[in-house]
Amino acid sequence: MADSGAARPRLAPGVRLHFDKTRNAWVLLGPERVIEAEGPAHEVLQRCDGTRSVAQIVDELAVLYVADRTVIESDVIEMLDELVSKRLVLKGP
Amino acid sequence: MIQTGALLLSPLGLLAEVTHRCPLACPYCSNPLELDSRAQELDATTWRRVFHEAAAMGVLQVHLSGGEPAARRDLQALVVVAHEAGLYTNLITSAIGLDAKRLAGLQHAGLDHVQLSIQDVEATQADRIAGYDGAHVRKLAFARHVVNLGLALTVNAVIHRANVGNVTALVALAAELGAGRVEVAHAQYHGWALRNRKALMPTADQVVQAMDEVERLRTTYADRIVIDLVVPDYYASRPKPCMGGWARRSLNVTPSGKVLPCHAAETIPGLEFWSVSDHSLAEIWSRSPAFQAFRGTDWMREPCRSCERRDIDFGGCRCQALAIAGDANEADPACALSPHHAKMQALAEWAQAGEMADYQYRGRPALHPPPPRLAINPRAGS
Numbered sequence: 001m002a003d004s005g006a007a008r009p010r011l012a013p014g015v016r017l018h019f020d021k022t023r024n025a026w027v028l029l030g031p032e033r034v035i036e037a038e039g040p041a042h043e044v045l046q047r048c049d050g051t052r053s054v055a056q057i058v059d060e061l062a063v064l065y066v067a068d069r070t071v072i073e074s075d076v077i078e079m080l081d082e083l084v085s086k087r088l089v090l091k092g093p
Numbered sequence: 094m095i096q097t098g099a100l101l102l103s104p105l106g107l108l109a110e111v112t113h114r115c116p117l118a119c120p121y122c123s124n125p126l127e128l129d130s131r132a133q134e135l136d137a138t139t140w141r142r143v144f145h146e147a148a149a150m151g152v153l154q155v156h157l158s159g160g161e162p163a164a165r166r167d168l169q170a171l172v173v174v175a176h177e178a179g180l181y182t183n184l185i186t187s188a189i190g191l192d193a194k195r196l197a198g199l200q201h202a203g204l205d206h207v208q209l210s211i212q213d214v215e216a217t218q219a220d221r222i223a224g225y226d227g228a229h230v231r232k233l234a235f236a237r238h239v240v241n242l243g244l245a246l247t248v249n250a251v252i253h254r255a256n257v258g259n260v261t262a263l264v265a266l267a268a269e270l271g272a273g274r275v276e277v278a279h280a281q282y283h284g285w286a287l288r289n290r291k292a293l294m295p296t297a298d299q300v301v302q303a304m305d306e307v308e309r310l311r312t313t314y315a316d317r318i319v320i321d322l323v324v325p326d327y328y329a330s331r332p333k334p335c336m337g338g339w340a341r342r343s344l345n346v347t348p349s350g351k352v353l354p355c356h357a358a359e360t361i362p363g364l365e366f367w368s369v370s371d372h373s374l375a376e377i378w379s380r381s382p383a384f385q386a387f388r389g390t391d392w393m394r395e396p397c398r399s400c401e402r403r404d405i406d407f408g409g410c411r412c413q414a415l416a417i418a419g420d421a422n423e424a425d426p427a428c429a430l431s432p433h434h435a436k437m438q439a440l441a442e443w444a445q446a447g448e449m450a451d452y453q454y455r456g457r458p459a460l461h462p463p464p465p466r467l468a469i470n471p472r473a474g475s
Binding site: 012013014015016018020022023027029030031032034085086087 | 103105149150151153154179181183205206208243244245246247273274315318319321
């Protein structure tokens, strides 16, 4: 996904984001998978809706966290690459 | 396969065995030899309470299993209450009894994921393993319904001597059906599988080859399907961290409401299981004798007690320790450090003498060849 800011990622079928009240944490739930969405990860995942591009997601997070866009971009891309390799997120067109 | 990060040790998963009834009769079924009857099954109202109690104590995922869950006419009501409780709802099914319409109803009720069992790649052989004519074709049609509805699909293939050579073809079939994930699950020799061990056990060479195939397939299918492997204990040198540790990650409720730390736990004599009819799930999780019996590491003997891996594999499987070492407090004999490891290897070798014809199908009376019939009844006419 490194070169594809235009891609519109979405959660894979059978994967959803859930707020776990017991552990006070966001988790990504999939088939036989429970992955804690630490820190700002849930803000990224909530935006993986198949309509927003990676570039848009980065823009929105840069505003939300009042942070350097370049830093946000590399974090977001690294995280999405990892979730794509686990097939929890689909790259999208 | 659960990653937890900093999550606390409240359970994450609930295996809800809503019925033991099943049209199939797979000889490796993980259900106990003594099956609960329909009359003993918990009703949907009780399951609703159990699901809400589970969610309140931190359970995130429920696996509706059996038997065949679709044998219950109120399956959709069970999905509704699981979903309402906020649980990620997974249906573990043989597909028999689920047409496209009923499946759409389950999706509407909030079903998150479907896990479908496939016995083999070729229909005649697959149906013979399942003990049910026509099952395979119906499974393929069902898988297509699942994918067409946009539901997530996992294919589960239990691996044993009759299909161990077909791992590549099974993964290819799962991918072709549109599954996002496939489980290559070497048979676990408990319950019916233990009874059929001699007819199911592959050879060491077959297992090595099947494991190599999975490694290659993971590369080939990296961007198409997730391949999860359940390793074959009898040829292992280190035990599996069974259930992620006893009473640590998940619980299992039987059709009649008994709560077990794992589905085979009832094979261990002397354990006291509590029922959801008498106690809350949280009470059972924290206080019931069966859950306390092997929780943590205090129960361990050597070689586990001083082992550097004791918090990694938790001594392996208690049921397997009982079945082979003769004592549930021993190390899992799958471990090369167990004094009973050689016995397990010898059992694997011994077991290779069986045949498919020797299958004792789950829940069906033992089959014996009929006595030879005499051409002429000697007492005829007398």
